Amino acid sequence: MNTEHGGRYHLLRVAHEQFGCEPARLGAEQRQQAERIVERQLRIEAAVLASAEARGVVIPDGQVEQALARIAERYADAAALQQALAASDLDAALLRLLLARELKVEAILERVCAALPPLGDTELSLYYFNHPEQFARPEARTARHILITVNPDFAENTRDAARARLEAIGKRLRSKPERFAEQALKHSECPTALNGGQLGQVVPGTLYAELETCLFALREGQLSGVVESPLGFHLLRCEAIVPARRIALEDALPRLRERLEQRRRKAFQRQWLARLLDSNACVENAHG
Structure with a gap:
């Protein structure tokens, strides 16, 4: 498996998620946009997999099969999926390897923010009282x-x-x-x-x-x-x-906690990725 394989897989995924079609049906401008997204994804993927946080992360086969099943749901049947893979010069075995790689990246990003302490009730209450418009119901x-x-x-x-x-x-x-x-x-x-x-x-x-x-x-x-x-x-x-009413704090807390913790994890992951990519760029420049 190489970067070219990963690029074809990511292009297939981006074409579906961003434009709702196969890569072959992308217009010239759409293709350029998709390729820019893929290029960045591959760079991030390589950096994450080479990071110290990647050590010891293993993806179970069952998780890969679940991901494969979700992809298969986009297609009318197994033959349609095989045809789409063949059009991108991929097959089911290679797709499994690429999915395992993608799932490993996601698991590493989750590991990165695993040490974040949970949000306290005080922080959640402050958000609730400072953003009353978000909890108003007409x-x-x-x-x-x-x-x-x-x-x-x-x-x-x-x-x-x-x-x-x-x-x-x-x-x-x-x-x-x-x-x-x-x-x-x-x-x-x-x-x-x-x-x-x-x-x-x-x-x-x-x-x-x-x-x-x-x-x-x-x-x-x-x-x-x-x-x-x-x-x-x-x-x-x-x-x-x-x-018209305002959702009570005690009723808002469960979803609010989930939403804010997810937002905080994403922000922390973005910061970690930015530092990682900057560090890699410095190393590349030093060797260049």
């Missing part, structure tokens, strides 16, 4: 809807007929609002019909503007008139109003 609505689509190919779904059908449903529901879920199941042409038209907890920016404006103007328990969106005609019911 006012929301729990809602249901009934949709009748417009399709001139069907008499019952012409524009006038669709609206008339929904107005008739709305008239029935104004006298018996508790039947909304039943009517949604029976008449709605949205997949949510199977769940009684339930939209769940809706926050601003979730629905079409026409629907959102209407929904957030409703009182709790109120039924809307007929509202049109690009999907068709709707009836909306506001089941509950969830006031």
